[in-house]
Amino acid sequence: MRDVADAAGVGVMTVSRVINGAVGVRPSTAERVREAITRLGYQLNHAASTLRRRNHGSMVIALLVDDIANPFYAALAGAVEEEARGHGFTVLFGSAKEDRLRERELVAAFTAHRVDGLIAVPTDTEMWRDALTGVAVVFVDRPANGLPVDAVLVDGRTAAARGVRHLLEHGHSRIGYLGDLASIWTARQRLQGYRDAMGEAFDPELVRQGLRDAASAEQAAVELLGSARPPTALFAANDLITIGAVRAVAACGEGTAVVGFDDIVLADRLSPPLTVLAQDPVEIGTTAARLLFARLDGDDSPSREVLLPATLVVRGSGESRPG
Amino acid sequence: MRDVADAAGVGVMTVSRVINGAVGVRPSTAERVREAITRLGYQLNHAASTLRRRNHGSMVIALLVDDIANPFYAALAGAVEEEARGHGFTVLFGSAKEDRLRERELVAAFTAHRVDGLIAVPTDTEMWRDALTGVAVVFVDRPANGLPVDAVLVDGRTAAARGVRHLLEHGHSRIGYLGDLASIWTARQRLQGYRDAMGEAFDPELVRQGLRDAASAEQAAVELLGSARPPTALFAANDLITIGAVRAVAACGEGTAVVGFDDIVLADRLSPPLTVLAQDPVEIGTTAARLLFARLDGDDSPSREVLLPATLVVRGSGESRPG
DNA sequence: CTGAAAGCGCTAACAA
DNA sequence: TTGTTAGCGCTTTCAG
Numbered sequence: 001m002r003d004v005a006d007a008a009g010v011g012v013m014t015v016s017r018v019i020n021g022a023v024g025v026r027p028s029t030a031e032r033v034r035e036a037i038t039r040l041g042y043q044l045n046h047a048a049s050t051l052r053r054r055n056h057g058s059m060v061i062a063l064l065v066d067d068i069a070n071p072f073y074a075a076l077a078g079a080v081e082e083e084a085r086g087h088g089f090t091v092l093f094g095s096a097k098e099d100r101l102r103e104r105e106l107v108a109a110f111t112a113h114r115v116d117g118l119i120a121v122p123t124d125t126e127m128w129r130d131a132l133t134g135v136a137v138v139f140v141d142r143p144a145n146g147l148p149v150d151a152v153l154v155d156g157r158t159a160a161a162r163g164v165r166h167l168l169e170h171g172h173s174r175i176g177y178l179g180d181l182a183s184i185w186t187a188r189q190r191l192q193g194y195r196d197a198m199g200e201a202f203d204p205e206l207v208r209q210g211l212r213d214a215a216s217a218e219q220a221a222v223e224l225l226g227s228a229r230p231p232t233a234l235f236a237a238n239d240l241i242t243i244g245a246v247r248a249v250a251a252c253g254e255g256t257a258v259v260g261f262d263d264i265v266l267a268d269r270l271s272p273p274l275t276v277l278a279q280d281p282v283e284i285g286t287t288a289a290r291l292l293f294a295r296l297d298g299d300d301s302p303s304r305e306v307l308l309p310a311t312l313v314v315r316g317s318g319e320s321r322p323g
Numbered sequence: 324m325r326d327v328a329d330a331a332g333v334g335v336m337t338v339s340r341v342i343n344g345a346v347g348v349r350p351s352t353a354e355r356v357r358e359a360i361t362r363l364g365y366q367l368n369h370a371a372s373t374l375r376r377r378n379h380g381s382m383v384i385a386l387l388v389d390d391i392a393n394p395f396y397a398a399l400a401g402a403v404e405e406e407a408r409g410h411g412f413t414v415l416f417g418s419a420k421e422d423r424l425r426e427r428e429l430v431a432a433f434t435a436h437r438v439d440g441l442i443a444v445p446t447d448t449e450m451w452r453d454a455l456t457g458v459a460v461v462f463v464d465r466p467a468n469g470l471p472v473d474a475v476l477v478d479g480r481t482a483a484a485r486g487v488r489h490l491l492e493h494g495h496s497r498i499g500y501l502g503d504l505a506s507i508w509t510a511r512q513r514l515q516g517y518r519d520a521m522g523e524a525f526d527p528e529l530v531r532q533g534l535r536d537a538a539s540a541e542q543a544a545v546e547l548l549g550s551a552r553p554p555t556a557l558f559a560a561n562d563l564i565t566i567g568a569v570r571a572v573a574a575c576g577e578g579t580a581v582v583g584f585d586d587i588v589l590a591d592r593l594s595p596p597l598t599v600l601a602q603d604p605v606e607i608g609t610t611a612a613r614l615l616f617a618r619l620d621g622d623d624s625p626s627r628e629v630l631l632p633a634t635l636v637v638r639g640s641g642e643s644r645p646g
Numbered sequence: 647c648t649g650a651a652a653g654c655g656c657t658a659a660c661a662a
Numbered sequence: 663t664t665g666t667t668a669g670c671g672c673t674t675t676c677a678g
Contacts, residue, residue, distance in 0.1 A: 078392030
């Protein structure tokens, strides 16, 4: 910056002003400075400007998801990036992979980098109590749990109940449930929805939890379908589990009805086409980012909770009758 | 930091040493400092330490892809993150969306943040000539084009030719080609592979390019299938295009063979199961990150180009005969 | 083993 | 409209 100032025959302050959208700099001077900048290939040092700035704002937000490789979170990340871009922010990301230590490390790294905001799928809500100083936080997919934090949630309980009822209405009474770890809030919500809908017919024998990927879901489904009194329908509580369930049904449960949570690419081209409860990751991400930037723009109203729906998309796999 | 030092009754320098993996600090002193750190909830300011450090290393790398929402890039991002984590680095990301201006802005933002390294799917190779100072760069999916930069590529030409030959071997001679923008290197490579395999039988009437999403690909495929002399097989040059092709074939091209570039989730459960040329995004990402960190660790050998294969996965849609 | 002083590149506050 | 001075929070250097 010193070099640029010398080259343009001005003081560093003038250069700084030009870089930061010059107000009160004579156009001719500004032009000279800009010329020197390009000629010398000068690049602002963001770390230094952040350091001295009043609010220490880094113009960076962080996105903490369970796993960026999951298409659901990837779509969410795309939406967040788009919103951030509109505000001139850059985005850091990290995948906690449902590992509390890893989550802690990522949050520590993000705060060390002095991100202005944080959009997170929290695992360890307790930990967050300490992380809430000086940074705006919006939770996604898990509730604030008493913390003064905005949250964007999907009504998985209602949606799951809706999906299970859909199966009941098509004559099924033995409906298997395939779910993720019970430690995950969304997983508990969806299981609760399943119980709501099953009512008296609820049978713990038909419930399999702790399924973290398609392979383990497939195995659990195969076991369920191979049992003495197999279910005539399966409810799969997320996208990965749905993939496993579809494979299992194809392998050894011909005719078994399936309803999955989360939409899947080409779900309409499977046979039978897959009936799902579709969440909208783009809407979730956009909403979360908007809440975050509202906070960064000074909104200090009490923390809000936005509840988004998941919609039943009827395609075929959930409408076959038992037998 | 001052506060921590006072609280522990030591100088700031000692605190700094403790934070940076204390060498030469008495254990008892270190313990006292650590206690003060947790008690005061102190968090290192990364911007400040970066500023004063010898190499100005920020311990951040950036990942610039076409679109993070695309599962292919999402998987790649996951692999890059994993590798970065092993080295204690955090990852910034951005999607250029095949927009040169946007790419330029993102690179400017990344360099302003003084990232130590950059993994990028470059659009505007020229622009990169200027961006190469002080930051290690690895290209993915597009060649270095004379620039002194490592690149991780997939041999799309050979793979595409292999896929098209597969169709030829199953009796097809009129094979439609559905591709992305001709401005994209991988798209040109794949088209070239198609031409290689078609040889004399190449017919420009059967080629559709510039397809940027599943919808436009579907439309192009429908047109092709509805023409006077429709193709009996389609070669779809990426995942999004394959999705469109599958839809079009289902809608109005029953029996048309399909080979797609890129694997798709549950491709094996489509009817017919989808034959594809599968790239491995995780391997691509891991390889790129390893190259980058090798550079950051001081490797200054001449720039390398790693060529990865795409493998033909035979499942059914590419083996139906014309009829 | 520990601390004091200097200064990284920039912007806030003021002075000219 | 422009320049000068101070100092952001940390690490380097060097002295104890």
